[in-house]
Amino acid sequence: LKGPHYYAIVDQGKLIVAVPMDKNRQADTMYFSENHGACWSKTKFSTTPWHFTGLQGDPKALGLKVTLWGYTPSDGLWQTMEVDFSKVIERQCVSDDFEEWVPHAQGAKDGCLLGFKERISVIKQNVWCFMPDTDLRRTEESCTCDLEDFECDFGY
Secondary structure, eight states, X not given: OOSOEEEEEEGGGTEEEEEEOOTTOXXXXXXXXXXXXXXXXXXXXXXXXXEEEEEEEOTTOOSSEEEEEEEOTTTOOEEEEEEEGGGTOOOBOOGGGEEEEOTTOSSTTTTOBTTEEEEEEEEOTTOOOBOOSSOOOEEEEEOOOOXXXXXXXXXX
């Protein structure tokens, strides 16, 4: 995507929905990506542009619904629309669709930060499926702290 956009992240981070940020806040089109923003699909959500005021997904990023709101400039009537991506992304993910991801894995510490290493099962980038309404699978392990850990810890 080029330029600024309003966005919502749903489906536990797998689905990104974006609406272009026009200087007059006029919008009738949205984009969505199911592969971490590598590829975007475009769709119109209205036949006439709205004065777009916002979009919101589930606060916990569960599910596949996004709500858009704004008003039509010609008559000032408020518009609200719920977009359900389960009509587009129909297959629920299975265990083969996941891979392990370690935050902060770049560098010599291999994901160890403040004496803690976390592994998270995430959906592979090019897999087209939705997450079940459960939390991401996480495992945690302790690791050895070094001087750099204490430099960024609270109180140091």
